Each structure stands twice: as C-alpha cells, then as structure tokens.
Amino acid sequence: MKRVSLTQYLVEEQRLNNSIPAELRLLIEVVARACKTISHAVGKGALGEVLGSAGSENVQGEVQKKLDILSNEILLEANEWGGHLAAMASEEMETIHQIPNRYPKGEYMLLFDPLDGSSNIDVNVSIGTIFSVLKAPDGMTTPTEQDFMQPGSKQVAAGYAVYGPQTVLVLTTGNGVNCFTLDREMGSWVLTQRNMQIPADTKEFAINASNTRHWYPPVTRYVDEMLAGSTGPRGKEFNMRWIASMVADVHRILNRGGIFMYPADKREPDKAGKLRLMYEANPMSFIVEQAGGASTNGKQRMLDIQPTALHQRVAVFLGSKNEVERVTQYHQE
Ligand SMILES: O=P(O)(O)OC[C@H]1O[C@](O)(COP(=O)(O)O)[C@@H](O)[C@@H]1O
C-alpha cells in the first residue's frame, strides 16, 4: 500500500478540490502535531505523572484532570506560534484566548475540547481531542466571543483524535471524512481510511441508560422500542454500547454505524443537555454529516443552531441517518 501522509493528503486535496488553502493546511498540521504530543503524554500514563485530578474546576464547575489542563496547554502553545489564528476557545477556558502580537491577524478561529472522556483517563480507556475551525469575520480586528457565535454550518474544518489502542485522527474540510493513523515509530500521520461512510441503518445505540428515569417521553419511547427487540415494533434486535468518551463512541459509529444520544432530561429542565455545542456537538455533527449521517438536537439540525454562548450545552442525537430521523420525528409527535 502506498503511504500517504497527512501533509501529502492536504496538499493533494487543495490541488484537486481547492478546499484547503495553505493557511488552513498549516493550521490543521499544527493541531495534528499537538494531538501527537498529547498522545505521547497519554501513552506514558502514570510514568509521565499525567493521571489523576488537578484539584481545580473549569468554568463549568467540572473537576479538571491533570490531562485536561496539560492537553489544553499543549494546544494553546502549539497554535499560538504555529497556526494562522486570530483566537482560540476551549472547553477548559472561561473566555476566548487572543493570539498576542500577530500582524496581520490570522484568519481562522480554533475551538477545542482538549481532552474528551475525562472520566476514562485514569482507567486506560480511549479518550480524545475534538476540534473545530471557523473563519474570522471579515474586517475583524480584536476577536470577541461574539465573533465565535457562528452556526456549525460555517465550520471550515473539524476533526478529532482518539488516543486508544491506536492513535487516529479523523478529519473533514467539507469534502468527505478521512482517517489517519499515527505511525508511532515514524512519528507521522498516515492515511488509513478514505471517505468514511456511516450506514443509514443500524442495530446499535449508545446512551447512558443510568439516566432512564429522567428522560423525556420521546427518548423513552425510542429506546423502549429498540429494547423490545424482534417481537417489538422495530422487529429486530438492537445492541447497546456506551464508552463514555464521545470521541470513541463517534469513532465506532463512523466505522460501523449506530446512533449516539445525550438527551436533555428532567433533572435540570433549563439545561439543554450535557454536551457542549461549540466544542463537541458542532465538530462531530460536521464530521457525521460529511460521512452521510445526520445530527440533530431532537428538534433541528445541529449545524443550523445559532449559538448564543461559548459554553452552550445542547442535546445530541447523531449517527445513522434513518435512526436520527426517527428519534427526531418522535420529538415532533
Ligand atoms: O459520564 P456520562 O454522563 O456517561 O457522560 C459521558 C459523556 O461525557 C463526556 O465525557 C464529556 O466530555 P468531557 O470529558 O470533555 O467533559 C463525553 O465524552 C461523554 O459522552
């Protein structure tokens, strides 16, 4: 098999489809390099003293793990010097991070969940990084949070890395989805899956079932019908998987189909869900749609939601198209 590196892929993609200008390519390469650094830190585990809690809380009141903070720092540092950026925003930072002393200002804005699946860090289960790239508005001088308030449909690139048995990087720039595997000996990202496609139908669903009693009726109905199996209304058996790292659950769905759900529930009626629109739902929805799947908040297409806050939460239903359409339909009945 001819080895195609991430750089070769990006250059070729620009030549053939004009979809990745040089500045965006460099930005993606810097993010990929940062993910490689995070992957090395994850791989060292206890030997690198990266496990455990940092003893602090993020803006959302969640306890930060050492690796949450380290990954955030790695991404910030790499992109401050290497990307074509105007500003960054992160799940782990209260407000946006300006790029100091850069003239002219970079034309992109980067958002990330530096370490997704924090509860899995200490138990050696797959975790990851999720990122999203927006264009800075024309004429922008000093970026503000308001400049980030763009619907997901405006993303020019999105991707995630999974730090698992293999480290992989899955990327879209709006022209399909490709997967690169980190060659740990050579230190390079190698294209290993082209044009990933999510099958429209599936027999696998992912939801945290410990919240069953809190769900709203459309979700209860949808899950109950699947649980009823071959003698129920769906007429087939379903299997369930829940890794508790969105990156790993989504990666499984990209590889063999399925539906991933994190609904809003009755515990906190004013809270739209657990997952974050800007750092988790939007980039994953862009990737899933580019792979032929669908993504909604139960009511509307995820990528059409107009954000109102950087750390906005959202309900998530994404994956195999026919299943996402079904559960979204149940929310309308
Ligand atoms: O612990 P729960 O409720 O099952 O939630 C799991 C979900 O929380 C998350 O871990 C949240 O992400 P963070 O680790 O970035 O906070 C998702 O990756 C995952 O799908």
Ligand SMILES: [Mg+2]
């Ligand atoms: Mg996360």
Ligand SMILES: [Mg+2]
């Ligand atoms: Mg996180």
